[in-house]
Amino acid sequence: MKNNSIAAAIFIIILLGGFLGYNSAYVVDETEQVVITQFGRVIGETIYEPGLKFKLPFIQKALVFKKNLQHWDGDKGQIPTEDKTYLWVDTFAFWKIKDPVKYFQSVGTRQGAISRLDDILDAAVRNAVTSNPLVETVRWTNRELDKIVEREDTADINTGRKKIEKSILLSAQPKLDEFGIELVEVQFKRINYVSDVRNSVYKRMIAERNQIAEKFRSEGRGKSAEIIGQKEKELEKIRSEAYEKAQALKGQADAEVTKIFAKAYGVDPEFYSFIESMDIYKEKLASGDTKFVFSTNSDFLKYLKGLEKF
Amino acid sequence: MNWDWDKLREQQKKQQNFNQSPGGGGGNGLPPMDDFVNFFKGKKLPAGLIILGLIVAFLLFFGNSMFFTIDTSEVGIVQRFGKYDRTVYPGLNFKFPAGIEKVTKVKIKRVFKEEFGFTTLSTTQTRSLISNQDSNDVENVSLMLTGDLNVALVPWIVQFKVKDPYKYLFKIHDARQVLRDLSESTMRLVVGDRSINEVITKREEMALQAMENLQKALDSADAGIDVVTIEMKRTNVPLPVQPSFNQVNQATQEKEEMIYNAKEEYNKAIPAAMGEAEREIRQAEGYALNRINRAKGDAQRFTAVYEEYKNAKDITKRRLYLEMLNELIPKMQEKYIIDEDQNNILPFLNLGKASK
Numbered sequence: 001m002k003n004n005s006i007a008a009a010i011f012i013i014i015l016l017g018g019f020l021g022y023n024s025a026y027v028v029d030e031t032e033q034v035v036i037t038q039f040g041r042v043i044g045e046t047i048y049e050p051g052l053k054f055k056l057p058f059i060q061k062a063l064v065f066k067k068n069l070q071h072w073d074g075d076k077g078q079i080p081t082e083d084k085t086y087l088w089v090d091t092f093a094f095w096k097i098k099d100p101v102k103y104f105q106s107v108g109t110r111q112g113a114i115s116r117l118d119d120i121l122d123a124a125v126r127n128a129v130t131s132n133p134l135v136e137t138v139r140w141t142n143r144e145l146d147k148i149v150e151r152e153d154t155a156d157i158n159t160g161r162k163k164i165e166k167s168i169l170l171s172a173q174p175k176l177d178e179f180g181i182e183l184v185e186v187q188f189k190r191i192n193y194v195s196d197v198r199n200s201v202y203k204r205m206i207a208e209r210n211q212i213a214e215k216f217r218s219e220g221r222g223k224s225a226e227i228i229g230q231k232e233k234e235l236e237k238i239r240s241e242a243y244e245k246a247q248a249l250k251g252q253a254d255a256e257v258t259k260i261f262a263k264a265y266g267v268d269p270e271f272y273s274f275i276e277s278m279d280i281y282k283e284k285l286a287s288g289d290t291k292f293v294f295s296t297n298s299d300f301l302k303y304l305k306g307l308e309k310f
Numbered sequence: 311m312n313w314d315w316d317k318l319r320e321q322q323k324k325q326q327n328f329n330q331s332p333g334g335g336g337g338n339g340l341p342p343m344d345d346f347v348n349f350f351k352g353k354k355l356p357a358g359l360i361i362l363g364l365i366v367a368f369l370l371f372f373g374n375s376m377f378f379t380i381d382t383s384e385v386g387i388v389q390r391f392g393k394y395d396r397t398v399y400p401g402l403n404f405k406f407p408a409g410i411e412k413v414t415k416v417k418i419k420r421v422f423k424e425e426f427g428f429t430t431l432s433t434t435q436t437r438s439l440i441s442n443q444d445s446n447d448v449e450n451v452s453l454m455l456t457g458d459l460n461v462a463l464v465p466w467i468v469q470f471k472v473k474d475p476y477k478y479l480f481k482i483h484d485a486r487q488v489l490r491d492l493s494e495s496t497m498r499l500v501v502g503d504r505s506i507n508e509v510i511t512k513r514e515e516m517a518l519q520a521m522e523n524l525q526k527a528l529d530s531a532d533a534g535i536d537v538v539t540i541e542m543k544r545t546n547v548p549l550p551v552q553p554s555f556n557q558v559n560q561a562t563q564e565k566e567e568m569i570y571n572a573k574e575e576y577n578k579a580i581p582a583a584m585g586e587a588e589r590e591i592r593q594a595e596g597y598a599l600n601r602i603n604r605a606k607g608d609a610q611r612f613t614a615v616y617e618e619y620k621n622a623k624d625i626t627k628r629r630l631y632l633e634m635l636n637e638l639i640p641k642m643q644e645k646y647i648i649d650e651d652q653n654n655i656l657p658f659l660n661l662g663k664a665s666k
Contacts, residue, residue, distance in 0.1 A: 029392035030480040052391035069482040069531060071491070088450075092491040094531060138455045138502040145505040147458050154458045161502060185531065187495040192453050198461060202550045205460050205506070209554035213561035220565030227572035235583050242587030246594030253598030257605035264609030271619060272612065274627060278634045285638055292642040296649050300635055304647070 023057035033067040035100045036060050046100050065100040066110075069184060072117045078194055079126050081134040083153065086197055090190040091125050091168075093117065095176075095183050102180030116179055121186065124172040128164050137161055137191055149208050161188065375408040383419040387475050388412070394476060416475035421538050424490060426497070427452025427465030428543060453548070454498055460506040461551075465543035466517070468493050468524070470535050477534025488533055493540075496524040506547065510555075513542035 028034050034047040038060045047053060048067065055062055074091035081087060095117065097103045107113045129137055135153060140160040147154070159167075169186045176183055193201055265272040285292075294301050379402050380386045386398040390411045398405075398413070405411040452465045470489060472478045482488050500520045501509055509516070521540040528535045547555050619626045639645070 027392040030389060030394050031483070032392070050389075050391075050393035052393075066483060068480060069488070069533075071484050071487050073491075092495070094488070135457075135459060138459065139457050140499060141503055143457075143503050145457050145503075146507050147505045148507060149458075151458070161499060187491070188498065189491055189494050190450060190453075190498065191455055192450065193455070193461065198548075199550075201459070201461055202548060205547065205551045206554040209551070209558050213554075213557045216558065216561035216565045217568075220561075220568035223565070224568040224572035227569065227576050231572075231576040231579050234580055238580070238583045238587045242590040245591045249591070249594035249598050250601075253601045256598075257601045260602070260605040260609050264612050267613075268616060268619075271616060275612065275615065275630065278630050282634050282637050291644040291646065292639075293646045293648060296647060299631075301647065 020057045024054050026053055026055065026062040027051075028053055028064075031066055031068045032064050033097070033100050035063045035065065035104055037063060042101050042104070063100075063104055065097045065103060067097065069094050069096060070110075072114065072121065074125060074189075075118060075122055076190075077122065077126070079129040081129060081137065082131055083133045085134045086194040087129065087134070087137075088190065088192045088194055089125060089129055089188060091121065092187060092189050093121055093169075093183060094185040095181050097180060098182035099180030102178065104180075106179045107181075113179065113181060116176070117181070120172050120175045121168070124168045125186075127171070128168045132159060132164060137164055137188065148212050372407040376404060376406065378403055378405065378413055380415060381417075384415045384417050385475055386413040386415050387479055389414070394480070397475070414479055416472055416478060418472045418475055421469050421471055424468045424470070424486075424493065425465075426468070426490075426493060427463070451494065454501045454509075456501055456506045456509050457503050458505045461548050462501060462506055462509045463546045463548055464497060464501055464509065465545075466493075466497060466520070467541040467543065469538040469541070471538055472534060473536035474534035477532050479534075481532040481534060485533055485535060488531055489528065489535060492527045492531065493520075493524055496520050496527055499523060510545050510547070513545055517542045 026034070028047055028050045030050045032050070034053070036043045036047070036055055038056070043060065053062075072093040072095055074089075074093070076088060076090040078086055079089050095113075097113075103113065107116055133153070135155065136157050136159045138161065139157045140162045142156045145154075165187050169183050172186065173183050192198070296302070296305050378386070380398055380400045382400045384400065386403060388395045388398055388405055388411055390406070395411065403413075405413055452463045454462050454464050456462050468489065478485055497520050500516050500523065504512070504516065517540045521537050524540065525537045528537065546552065
């Protein structure tokens with residue numbers, strides 16, 4: 001019985017020791033930072049190093065905060081741009097608990113932090129979008145675009161998306177300092193037209209495309225006409241040049257012929273005329289059912305009249 | 311007294327079990343626990359047996375959380391009391407029991423995939439959703455403003471790997487969400503600086519730029535993620551605008567066709583005309599040769615006849631005249647001989663008949 005009570009006493013001491021040890025030791029994860037409080041007051045430095053740590057049991061409390069990159073998803077909202085186009089803007093941000101003490105004192109929980117971020121960032125985003133024309137929130141460089149139609153609202157940008165995002169971050173950060181929150185990044189996730197605007201944009205896109213289609217067709221017709229015109233021109237050229245050459249050749253030949261005849265027949269034009277006439281009579285008078293009326297007065301028939309004439 | 315002790319041990323074990331579960335490592339659920347408790351309810355067993363049972367249970371419990379295997383596609387990140395201690399590689403590994411060390415397995419060889427703006431289940435579904443309102447998320451992911459303030463549909467896939475498991479686990483709270491958000495903002499950045507034409511035709515170029523930018527963004531967020539590739543799906547314009555874009559394609563075709571037809575006509579006509587021209591010239595050359603040769607022949611004939619005629623002019627002339635008549639007269643069909651005194655013979659001849 002005595003042995004038993006000793007064993008029980010030892011056991012209780014071990015238990016108590018274990019319990020105290022369990023309460024005074026705590027583990028800091030790689031993703032965590034810890035603030036120690038004593039009766040609600042912050043004691044000592046924030047513990048950033050992960051590992052096994054100790055504190056006073058019961059009196060001190062270890063408050064664990066995340067140290068890694070946290071995500072904030074903005075409220076999707078309708079915001080008009082400076083040029084009065086209504087947009088759906090969806091934003092996200094990355095943040096960190098930079099000062100866990102401030103964080104603990106001012107917002108306490110993650111929910112609290114998120115709701116502060118909501119208030120501050122949504123307002124900052126709204127301000128930034130409202131004070132810039134639409135194109136500034138869409139583009140970020142003045143890269144040359146392969147555009148089909150030049151429009152006024154797509155002119156070059158002065159600020160651009162990245163700088164606007166940066167300006168949101170810069171304007172929101174001072175307000176978040178008091179909560180011990182550091183903004184790492186703010187970016188637009190989505191920027192889209194609200195449905196009314198979208199429909200009119202669609203109409204404009206359709207009109208632009210139709211215009212392009214007509215331009216192509218017209219270009220086609222123009223180019224085709226040009227080619228046909230070229231064809232006709234070349235045809236005329238080819239034909240007239242051929243005519244010119246042919247006529248020149250023929251003319252030269254005729255001249256040559258004239259020369260030859262003149263030289264040959266010029267010896268006795270009278271005889272030429274006679275002999276040529278004979279040939280023509282022979283060949284040309286005797287075609288078809290030619291009727292021939294001879295007069296006895298002709299040299300040929302004069303013998304029919306009688307010989308006394310000789 | 312033993313009874314209390316048992317209960318306490320059990321509580322502690324529960325506690326440990328609870329501590330260990332978020333670690334995601336070693337022991338899985340410990341099903342013997344319930345049996346163990348039931349076993350002691352209402353039964354009294356010798357103390358030695360109970361202690362033996364406890365030892366076996368402890369061995370099972372710790373053994374289970376002390377040895378673990380890492381698959382070939384993974385590494386294990388071991389934390390001792392929350393602090394990163396070491397990285398272990400595929401095979402059987404040992405660690406201190408749960409509560410002291412915990413292992414998180416990260417699939418570093420595996421390529422993960424995130425889809426944006428469409429679901430692989432059915433593409434027709436996404437298509438039909440395009441005309442819907444802002445409520446639909448799938449549609450909204452792919453709907454983007456282009457640099458010329460038009461609207462494009464840009465679906466894409468990001469494939470990524472865990473490059474640095476330490477950063478992946480410890481530096482960011484929700485790596486997937488970070489990846490998704492950065493992918494969306496990056497793609498919009500890329501599309502925002504391109505015209506609708508470029509968005510539709512230059513997908514490769516966009517994918518490359520998006521990949522580069524996304525990698526930069528992930529690195530600056532310390533996400534420990536490596537973008538393997540970004541694959542652009544078919545970019546398009548929203549459904550209501552599509553017919554007009556097709557119109558343009560069609561018009562381009564028509565344009566090409568018109569030009570092609572004109573060229574065809576040109577090619578049909580010009581070489582033929584050139585041939586024709588050549589023929590005309592050759593013909594003229596032929597004409598020239600013909601005329602000149604004939605002329606020469608005629609001239610020679612005349613000269614030859616003339617040479618003889620010169621010697622006997624009168625008789626030759628008569629002969630030629632009579633020869634002509636001799637040849638001509640037989641060919642005449644009707645011959646009339648009229649006395650030189652007879653003057654009014656002509657009316658009697660039916661000249662009209664002949665012409666008939």
